[in-house]
Amino acid sequence: MRHNPADVYEVQPELCAGCLICQLRCSYAFHHEFNPSMARISIAPSGGIYGQGRMVSFTPECTACDLCVKHCGYGALKFRDQS
Amino acid sequence: MNNNVGFAGRILYVDLTTGQIRKEPLDVRTASQVIGGWGMNALLAYDLIKPGVHAYAPENPIIVGAGVLVGTLSPCCDKVFATYKCPATHVVGTAVGGNKLGATLKWAGYDHVVVTGESPTPVYLKVVDDDVEICDASAIWGKNIDEATDVLSRERGAGAAVACIGPAGERLVNTAMVLINKCSTFGRTMGGVLGSKKLKAIVVEGTRGLQVADGRRFMKTVDALTESHRQDPLREQWIKLGLYFILPVWAKAGHFIANDGAEVYPENEAVERFGPAVYEKLKRRSEACAACMAGDKVVLDLREGKFAGATASFSCPLVAVLAFGVKCRLETLDQAFACLDLANRYGLDALGLANMVDWAVGLYEKGIISIADTGGLPLRRDYETSVILIEQAARNERFGAILAAGWLAAIRRFGPDAERYATHVKGGDPDFDPRVTFGVETLGQATNPRGAHDMPAGGIMIALGRQPEFFAKMARRMGFPENENLSLEPPGANLGRYLAHYENWCTVLNGLGICFRMQSSRLYDAAACAELYTAATGIDVTPTQLVEAAERAYNVYRAVNALHGFGRKDDRFPEKWLKGALRLGERELRLTDYFKTAPVHPNDFERMLDDYYDEKGWDVATGVPTREKLIELGLEKIAADFP
Ligand code: SF4
Ligand code: SF4
Numbered sequence: 137m138r139h140n141p142a143d144v145y146e147v148q149p150e151l152c153a154g155c156l157i158c159q160l161r162c163s164y165a166f167h168h169e170f171n172p173s174m175a176r177i178s179i180a181p182s183g184g185i186y187g188q189g190r191m192v193s194f195t196p197e198c199t200a201c202d203l204c205v206k207h208c209g210y211g212a213l214k215f216r217d218q219s
Numbered sequence: 220m221n222n223n224v225g226f227a228g229r230i231l232y233v234d235l236t237t238g239q240i241r242k243e244p245l246d247v248r249t250a251s252q253v254i255g256g257w258g259m260n261a262l263l264a265y266d267l268i269k270p271g272v273h274a275y276a277p278e279n280p281i282i283v284g285a286g287v288l289v290g291t292l293s294p295c296c297d298k299v300f301a302t303y304k305c306p307a308t309h310v311v312g313t314a315v316g317g318n319k320l321g322a323t324l325k326w327a328g329y330d331h332v333v334v335t336g337e338s339p340t341p342v343y344l345k346v347v348d349d350d351v352e353i354c355d356a357s358a359i360w361g362k363n364i365d366e367a368t369d370v371l372s373r374e375r376g377a378g379a380a381v382a383c384i385g386p387a388g389e390r391l392v393n394t395a396m397v398l399i400n401k402c403s404t405f406g407r408t409m410g411g412v413l414g415s416k417k418l419k420a421i422v423v424e425g426t427r428g429l430q431v432a433d434g435r436r437f438m439k440t441v442d443a444l445t446e447s448h449r450q451d452p453l454r455e456q457w458i459k460l461g462l463y464f465i466l467p468v469w470a471k472a473g474h475f476i477a478n479d480g481a482e483v484y485p486e487n488e489a490v491e492r493f494g495p496a497v498y499e500k501l502k503r504r505s506e507a508c509a510a511c512m513a514g515d516k517v518v519l520d521l522r523e524g525k526f527a528g529a530t531a532s533f534s535c536p537l538v539a540v541l542a543f544g545v546k547c548r549l550e551t552l553d554q555a556f557a558c559l560d561l562a563n564r565y566g567l568d569a570l571g572l573a574n575m576v577d578w579a580v581g582l583y584e585k586g587i588i589s590i591a592d593t594g595g596l597p598l599r600r601d602y603e604t605s606v607i608l609i610e611q612a613a614r615n616e617r618f619g620a621i622l623a624a625g626w627l628a629a630i631r632r633f634g635p636d637a638e639r640y641a642t643h644v645k646g647g648d649p650d651f652d653p654r655v656t657f658g659v660e661t662l663g664q665a666t667n668p669r670g671a672h673d674m675p676a677g678g679i680m681i682a683l684g685r686q687p688e689f690f691a692k693m694a695r696r697m698g699f700p701e702n703e704n705l706s707l708e709p710p711g712a713n714l715g716r717y718l719a720h721y722e723n724w725c726t727v728l729n730g731l732g733i734c735f736r737m738q739s740s741r742l743y744d745a746a747a748c749a750e751l752y753t754a755a756t757g758i759d760v761t762p763t764q765l766v767e768a769a770e771r772a773y774n775v776y777r778a779v780n781a782l783h784g785f786g787r788k789d790d791r792f793p794e795k796w797l798k799g800a801l802r803l804g805e806r807e808l809r810l811t812d813y814f815k816t817a818p819v820h821p822n823d824f825e826r827m828l829d830d831y832y833d834e835k836g837w838d839v840a841t842g843v844p845t846r847e848k849l850i851e852l853g854l855e856k857i858a859a860d861f862p
């Protein structure tokens with residue numbers, strides 16, 4: 137059953153370093169290529185301007201497979217406390 | 220969908236004079252002979268950068284290339300290179316940048332971009348997959364890098380990388396530079412070359428993506444390296460502070476050189492004024508290059524200067540301390556960040572400028588130059604003077620312009636008395652003083668064709684007190700040949716020979732696009748590099764073959780510079796390093812071997828160079844690759860140009 141990523145993941149965009157590892161993991165897992173434009177998570181500069189932080193969001197295709205969350209090393213993507 | 224693997228498979232040629240745009244297939248076989256990436260840049264430079272060409276001539280190309288593994292998930296692998304004739308030093312140098320310019324290029328379907336010619340009006344180059352366009356830049360010409368990048372990134376949207384120059388580059392300041400996404404420095408002297416072409420920026424966005432030949436095999440090594448980074452006991456520190464966490468260690472070791480190379484900056488002052496505790500209060504968050512797990516670029520709050528209240532993004536905040544903080548004797552970290560930020564916005568090489576300010580103040584104090592030379596500006600090491608000189612340099616006017624023209628031009632102007640005090644190699648700015656620690660990185664500042672510039676692949680001999688066993692272990696990791704001549708066992712530590720091979724290892728990292736910074740490069744060894752290369756490109760290489768390809772690439776780089784007149788005569792140390800003393804508290808540091816067993820005299824230095832050229836298989840008298848060596852490496856076409 138497909139989960140809603142917003143229900144299971146906590147996103148802290150202010151911590152996003154823009155490494156794009158989440159996007160590369162996702163596009164590789166589902167399309168066998170390294171291609172951020174195919175990822176089911178979007179990492180965009182806030183207001184299109186560098187230095188002002190980023191907007192992090194999941195696309196409707198996201199299956200909440202956890203892969204990107206496990207690989208975010210900067211604390212921007214975390215599992216919600218399920219307790 | 221892109222049909223190539225590992226390599227994107229194309230080179231983009233842009234002529235700004237005619238407006239012609241060509242996309243040509245990359246000859247992967249040729250590229251792989253020199254690994255690709257950095258090595259392929261050198262091969263292109265050999266053909267395209269003609270001896271005698273002026274740096275600002277339309278024919279001087281800018282050759283941009285991404286490392287072979289860039290664009291993949293190989294950890295901390297996002298380096299992009301630019302090769303061009305440098306205006307300040309006249310060498311053919313290759314500069315390094317990061318922050319997604321290389322990755323977006325690969326995802327757009329290009330390994331290299333070669334820009335030649337000169338546009339009659341300001342333009343920027345837009346590359347979005349197959350859509351390549353020379354666009355009008357008149358609305359952003361004159362804007363600083365911060366403003367111009369905002370305009371361009373707003374136009375292009377989320378995934379674009381923007382490499383941009385500021386007013387300094389537009390005004391042909393020799394030490395102007397390019398910033399990628401406002402943050403990653405790209406070419407300490409490349410800004411003016413873009414300026415001479417009226418090229419304000421290169422904007423790249425890629426959606427074609429990149430495939431590898433054997434994904435399962437590739438990801439197995441990626442996962443192992445990822446895990447090894449996770450297990451790094453220093454990982455928390457890297458994420459929290461990046462390279463900045465090394466500040467107290469370097470301050471203690473003596474790497475903060477002050478007072479025009481005469482003394483070491485006091486350790487306690489460095490830590491109190493500029494240390495991690497002060498830094499943490501200003502840091503907002505980390506910034507990372509693509510696929511980097513140890514992102515040490517930073518966004519922070521400015522509290523001083525013209526842009527107080529704004530945020531700044533720095534590639535290496537430690538540079539603010541090494542440059543302005545220490546050299547210009549600033550009072551606070553806020554002042555140092557304000558100076559670095561100002562230099563960045565104008566697109567000036569901060570480190571070079573601060574070094575030259577330090578030197579000029581020394582000359583002024585010694586009476587070698589006077590207030591008549593400085594245009595009425597009393598020279599001091601302080602914040603106000605630093606800001607004035609940055610502003611003058613960015614406008615390419617008054618005394619600041621003389622300094623920002625670079626070492627060679629300034630020395631010509633101030634004469635031989637001034638030259639005696641100058642700290643440069645081939646016009647390039649050293650990062651480390653060998654009197655503190657004399658290792659491969661510091662000796663390499665003499666032999667680097669680009670001029671003094673460190674290649675600290677893990678900073679192996681920048682740290683003090685390591686034992687010979689460590690260097691033996693590192694030699695194996697770096698794929699050195701088994702050879703007792705390479706021992707770093709004292710006495711008789713064979714630094715010149717060790718360096719000859721160390722440069723090949725640095726070239727492996729460059730070819731693949733792996734970051735030099737110690738938290739990144741320490742993840743890799745020659746075996747992992749060969750495995751990733753094979754899995755990504757489908758070209759089977761052993762670690763030994765990969766290192767051989769690196770040697771071939773480095774020979775091409777050296778050969779290009781030999782054609783441009785450089786050789787052993789230019790592989791020099793500044794006189795003060797060979798003969799002078801550096802004060803560290805009560806002590807005097809003089810040039811000594813790494814293990815601090817014996818002094819190194821000028822003739823010992825020459826012997827090290829003899830060993831180095833001999834190990835390279837180059838002519839010992841001239842320091843130039845021999846025809847025999849080039850043929851041995853399979854570089855017959857280039858060999859024909861050499862005796
Ligand atoms: S992995 Fe984390 S830090 Fe990196 S881009 Fe994705 S959300 Fe941001
Ligand atoms: S949770 Fe899975 S599907 Fe969703 S964005 Fe992350 S990697 Fe892609």
Ligand code: SF4
Nearest residue numbers: 507508511514515734
């Ligand atoms: S360590 Fe710093 S410079 Fe190196 S790849 Fe990571 S963010 Fe870029």
